Amino acid sequence: MNIFFQQLLNGLTLGSVYSLVALGLTLVYGILHIPNFAHGALYMVGAYMAFFATGSLGANYWVAMAASAAAVALLAVLSERLVFHRLRHAPPLHDMIAAIGLLLFLEAVIQAVWGADFRRLPSPYPQIVRAFDLTAPAQRLMIIAAAFGLMAGLHLFLKRTILGSTIVAMAQNREGAALVGIDATRVSMLTFAISGALAAVAATLFAPINLIYPAMGHLVIMKAFVIIILGGMGSIPGAIVGAMVIGFAESFGAFYVSTDYKDIIAFALLVLILSVRPQGLFTRGVR
Amino acid sequence: MLRLDGVTLNYGSFRALDGIGMHVKSGELVVMLGANGAGKSSLFLAVSGLRRLASGSIKVDGDEITGRKPSSIVQAGLVQCPEGRKLFPEMSVKKNLILGAYVYRNDKKANQRMLERVYGMFPILHGKRDAAAGSLSGGQQQMVAIGRALMGRPRVLLLDEPSLGLAPLIVKQVLEAVKAINEAGTTVLLAEQNAYAALQIAHRAYVIESGRIVMEGDRETLLGDERIRKAYIGA
Numbered sequence: 449m450n451i452f453f454q455q456l457l458n459g460l461t462l463g464s465v466y467s468l469v470a471l472g473l474t475l476v477y478g479i480l481h482i483p484n485f486a487h488g489a490l491y492m493v494g495a496y497m498a499f500f501a502t503g504s505l506g507a508n509y510w511v512a513m514a515a516s517a518a519a520v521a522l523l524a525v526l527s528e529r530l531v532f533h534r535l536r537h538a539p540p541l542h543d544m545i546a547a548i549g550l551l552l553f554l555e556a557v558i559q560a561v562w563g564a565d566f567r568r569l570p571s572p573y574p575q576i577v578r579a580f581d582l583t584a585p586a587q588r589l590m591i592i593a594a595a596f597g598l599m600a601g602l603h604l605f606l607k608r609t610i611l612g613s614t615i616v617a618m619a620q621n622r623e624g625a626a627l628v629g630i631d632a633t634r635v636s637m638l639t640f641a642i643s644g645a646l647a648a649v650a651a652t653l654f655a656p657i658n659l660i661y662p663a664m665g666h667l668v669i670m671k672a673f674v675i676i677i678l679g680g681m682g683s684i685p686g687a688i689v690g691a692m693v694i695g696f697a698e699s700f701g702a703f704y705v706s707t708d709y710k711d712i713i714a715f716a717l718l719v720l721i722l723s724v725r726p727q728g729l730f731t732r733g734v735r
Numbered sequence: 736m737l738r739l740d741g742v743t744l745n746y747g748s749f750r751a752l753d754g755i756g757m758h759v760k761s762g763e764l765v766v767m768l769g770a771n772g773a774g775k776s777s778l779f780l781a782v783s784g785l786r787r788l789a790s791g792s793i794k795v796d797g798d799e800i801t802g803r804k805p806s807s808i809v810q811a812g813l814v815q816c817p818e819g820r821k822l823f824p825e826m827s828v829k830k831n832l833i834l835g836a837y838v839y840r841n842d843k844k845a846n847q848r849m850l851e852r853v854y855g856m857f858p859i860l861h862g863k864r865d866a867a868a869g870s871l872s873g874g875q876q877q878m879v880a881i882g883r884a885l886m887g888r889p890r891v892l893l894l895d896e897p898s899l900g901l902a903p904l905i906v907k908q909v910l911e912a913v914k915a916i917n918e919a920g921t922t923v924l925l926a927e928q929n930a931y932a933a934l935q936i937a938h939r940a941y942v943i944e945s946g947r948i949v950m951e952g953d954r955e956t957l958l959g960d961e962r963i964r965k966a967y968i969g970a
């Protein structure tokens with residue numbers, strides 16, 4: 449029972465982190481119509497920003513998370529202004545090449561400053577929580593709670609506020625949005641800022657039970673792509689459900705099959721699901 | 736109120752609009768007649784700032800709006816209900832309408848009044864206010880599109896072929912709504928292929944062919960014109 453519960457908890461933790469990364473990716477896809485390969489680098493930079501804030505500046509974990517979210521949001525907006533906005537009339541392939549260039553650039557900068565060594569972020573909650581014969585590391589519970597809280601907040605923002613609706617409107621009909629007076633530039637900047645902040649929060653949440661290193665974004669972003677392809681590109685519920693599917697598949701796969709194959713499971717699932725449902729699990733756009 | 740001079744627009748090497756000159760006076764309902772591919776939508780999109788002019792000028796109340804952003808043109812009082820409607824299909828009818836008032840988003844009271852007015856004009860939309868806009872019939876979607884444009888409080892309303900693809904009875908209903916909107920004080924520029932129906936409600940009309948204005952006149956003149964009858968009315 450406890451072992452099954454552990455896997456459930458692990459799956460939920462992974463799914464929570466993947467959700468936050470995939471949500472940013474899918475939101476930007478809805479606006480830009482290209483997969484932003486640089487998103488994984490934003491995630492990585494987020495982890496380093498939190499590491500820097502707690503380690504070198506001695507900040508509290510939550511303050512570090514907020515600072516990291518703000519810094520990466522700014523970085524994401526800069527990437528939109530300096531790179532993607534300038535390519536808006538160029539063929540989509542140029543965006544993709546630029547995104548890969550940005551990814552390599554950010555990794556090189558981080559490696560130049562902090563080196564290629566593995567780093568650790570100490571957990572603010574190293575305790576183990578016990579209830580009904582079950583045990584759970586507090587950090588994992590916190591990741592799940594924070595991620596779900598953030599998802600609920602994002603949902604309310606997109607559905608209930610006019611500002612949030614401009615993102616959804618632009619994803620659903622770009623010219624329609626322009627014709628009601630929604631400024632495409634502002635919406636793009638806002639979307640990038642949100643995606644950057646989500647990536648930084650995901651990285652800061654996950655870092656205490658993981659390692660920080662310049663290439664840490666690779667596997668995460670690949671899985672986030674798998675997730676949004678599974679969930680339907682641009683679909684928000686799809687990103688969350690897809691992330692949970694991958695999270696559970698990995699945790700149970702690692703336990704019942706083998707930890708060695710843990711990272712292959714996501715891709716195996718992709719092939720499997722797409723061969724049955726080529727349009728993904730959800731086909732509608734951003735909602 | 737709205738004045739275009741020498742408006743020229745190219746798609747690559749293809750010239751879609753060639754020196755268009757026209758105007759709409761305050762309170763008028765002017766129809767832009769033209770066959771499919773004549774350049775009506777290109778003209779409207781250019782006026783709304785979604786297509787860049789090669790040359791020419793577009794003025795609202797004497798203010799140059801050429802080269803301005805679409806959002807700034809909406810703010811200037813020029814609102815378009817586009818061809819194909821361009822609704823937000825997965826949002827509710829009500830949300831579509833509310834977003835129509837985006838540039839006045841802080842004036843909630845006036846928007847609520849405007850919303851009541853739109854529901855008064857198209858009662859069916861009130862019943863469907865929580866349904867996804869994309870799930871409505873073509874005629875109802877057209878009503879949402881017109882309503883959404885009205886929520887932007889247009890001083891000049893541009894309507895691009897609102898009757899396209901609708902059943903004759905619905906066309907009549909939509910055009911009557913357009914007439915009512917104009918009679919309530921909004922200046923209207925209406926693009927249509929359906930000359931007979933459109934001329935019924937128009938004060939004046941222009942005829943556009945291959946990106947050029949080829950004829951202009953008031954309703955009676957055009958209704959009586961032999962070429963118009965042949966080309967656009969088929970009688």
Ligand SMILES: Nc1ncnc2c1ncn2[C@@H]1O[C@H](COP(=O)(O)OP(=O)(O)O)[C@@H](O)[C@H]1O
Nearest residue numbers: 746749751769770771772773774775776777778
């Ligand atoms: N985005 C575009 N790129 C290239 N050609 C276009 C584009 N939009 C319209 N055209 C061409 O411009 C001409 C005018 O089209 P349009 O303005 O849509 O006419 P209308 O609305 O009167 O049917 C047509 O020949 C059409 O093929």
Ligand SMILES: [Mg+2]
Nearest residue numbers: 775776818896
């Ligand atoms: Mg047209």
